[in-house]
Amino acid sequence: MYRRVSILMRKHFVSVLVLCVALIASLSVRAADPAKGKALFQQNCASCHNVHKKVTGPALKGVEERWSDKKLLHQWIHNSGSVIAAGDPYAVALFNEYGKQAMPGFPSFSDADIDDILAYIDAESKVDVTAKTDGPTATKGGEDSGNNSLLFGIITLILAIVALILMQINSNLNKLAADKDGLAVSEPVPFYKNKAYIALTILILFVVGGYFTINGAIGLGRQKDYMPEQPIFYSHKVHAGINQISCLYCHAGAEKSKHAMIPSENICMNCHKTITDYNGPELFTAEGKKVNGSAEIQKLFDAVGFDKETKTYTKPGKPIEWTKIHNLPDHVYFNHSQHVVAGKQQCQTCHGAITEMDEVHQFAELSMGWCVNCHRTTKVQFADNKYYSIFEQFHQQVKEGKIDSVTVEMVGGTECQKCHY
Structure with a gap:
C-alpha cells in the first residue's frame, strides 16, 4: 500500500514538474525590442514606408489592426506574393491600390525581427508629429551660447585695470597724508614708468599671447561647426x-x-x-x-x-x-x-x-585627441562579433569574469599605425 502511494506521488510530482517547466517556458517568451526594430526599419523599410503618412507604400500606423491574423502579416512581410496568390481580400486590395506592384519580400527576417519592427511601429505611432516650430532652430557654425570665456576674459581685463588705478590712487593718497604730517616721501612713480608694473604687464601679455598662439596652432586645419552653403538646399x-x-x-x-x-x-x-x-x-x-x-x-x-x-x-x-x-x-x-x-x-x-x-x-572637431579619447572609452560589441574572434584571451577573461567589457584601446585602437601610415 505504501509503495503504491509512493509511486502515485512520484507520478503526480513529475506531472507538476512538467507543467511548471511548460509554464516557465511560456513566460520566458522573448519580448519584442522596439530599439532593434527601429534599426531594422531604417535599414530595410524606411525607403518605402513612413509610420505616420503614405509614401511609396502605405502609412504603417495601426498596421496590425488592419490584418485579420498576425501570422498572415508575418507571411506578407516574408513573401507578399504568396498571400496575394492565396486570395486574402485585404492583401489583394492593397496590391491593386498600389498599381499591382508587389511589396519586396524579406525571407531573411525571423519572426522575432518582424515583432521587433512592429513594436517600433507601435511605439512610433504614439509620437505626436503635429507639433511644429514656427521658425528655424539651427544656427550657423561657430556660435556657442554656452561658451562665456570671452565674457570672462573681458571682465578680468576690466578688473585688472581697475586694480591698477586703485593702486595708483592709494599711492597718491599716501603721499598727500605724508605731506600733511610733514614727512619726507619720494614722489610716486607713474605706473607707466614703474618697473614692477611694466614687468607684470609683459608677463601677463606673454602668458595670454602664448595661450592664444598655442590654441590657434592646435586648431589649424580643424573646422568644427563648419557649415558651408550648398548648391542645393538638402x-x-x-x-x-x-x-x-x-x-x-x-x-x-x-x-x-x-x-x-x-x-x-x-x-x-x-x-x-x-x-x-x-x-x-x-x-x-x-x-x-x-x-x-x-x-x-x-x-x-x-x-x-x-x-x-x-x-x-x-x-x-x-x-x-x-x-x-x-x-x-x-x-x-x-x-x-x-x-x-x-x-x-x-x-x-x-x-x-x-x-x-x-x-x-x-559636429565634432575630429582631432587626434577626440578620436583617441573615444577609443579609450568606447566598449566594442565583443560578443558574437566575428571581427574580434581572434582575441581569445579577452574572450576567456570575459567568461571568467575578470573583465566585464573590452574597449577599442584594448584591441589596439590607440596604436599609432592604426591611423597613421
Whole structure:
C-alpha cells in the first residue's frame, strides 16, 4: 500500500514538474525590442514606408489592426506574393491600390525581427508629429551660447585695470597724508614708468599671447561647426529624420568601403521622379531665411536634365558641385566600414544629430585627441562579433569574469599605425 502511494506521488510530482517547466517556458517568451526594430526599419523599410503618412507604400500606423491574423502579416512581410496568390481580400486590395506592384519580400527576417519592427511601429505611432516650430532652430557654425570665456576674459581685463588705478590712487593718497604730517616721501612713480608694473604687464601679455598662439596652432586645419552653403538646399532632417530614409541608402559606401561617398544624382532621382514638389514642413536656413522646397527640387531636375511634366530626360546632365564638410589630414587613415560594420557605430557618433539638421555642419572637431579619447572609452560589441574572434584571451577573461567589457584601446585602437601610415 505504501509503495503504491509512493509511486502515485512520484507520478503526480513529475506531472507538476512538467507543467511548471511548460509554464516557465511560456513566460520566458522573448519580448519584442522596439530599439532593434527601429534599426531594422531604417535599414530595410524606411525607403518605402513612413509610420505616420503614405509614401511609396502605405502609412504603417495601426498596421496590425488592419490584418485579420498576425501570422498572415508575418507571411506578407516574408513573401507578399504568396498571400496575394492565396486570395486574402485585404492583401489583394492593397496590391491593386498600389498599381499591382508587389511589396519586396524579406525571407531573411525571423519572426522575432518582424515583432521587433512592429513594436517600433507601435511605439512610433504614439509620437505626436503635429507639433511644429514656427521658425528655424539651427544656427550657423561657430556660435556657442554656452561658451562665456570671452565674457570672462573681458571682465578680468576690466578688473585688472581697475586694480591698477586703485593702486595708483592709494599711492597718491599716501603721499598727500605724508605731506600733511610733514614727512619726507619720494614722489610716486607713474605706473607707466614703474618697473614692477611694466614687468607684470609683459608677463601677463606673454602668458595670454602664448595661450592664444598655442590654441590657434592646435586648431589649424580643424573646422568644427563648419557649415558651408550648398548648391542645393538638402535637408537631412526631412530625408533621414521625418521620412526616415536609411543613411546607407544614400551613403552606401559607409558599410562597404573607406569612404561613405556622396550619393550620385541617380540616387536622388529614384525618389524625385515621382516626388516633384515639396509638401513637408517649412524649411529655413540657419540665418532664418525661408526656403522654397519645390524650387530646390527643380535645381536637381535642372542639373540632371529632367522634365517633371513629361517625366523624361530632355538634356545631358551635369554633376552637382557639393561642398565637402568633413575633412581629415592626408596622413590620417579613417575607414567608415570598419567603424560601421565591425565597430557597430551609429552615424550620430561622429556626425551628431544628423536627423535633426536642415543644413549639415561638422559636429565634432575630429582631432587626434577626440578620436583617441573615444577609443579609450568606447566598449566594442565583443560578443558574437566575428571581427574580434581572434582575441581569445579577452574572450576567456570575459567568461571568467575578470573583465566585464573590452574597449577599442584594448584591441589596439590607440596604436599609432592604426591611423597613421
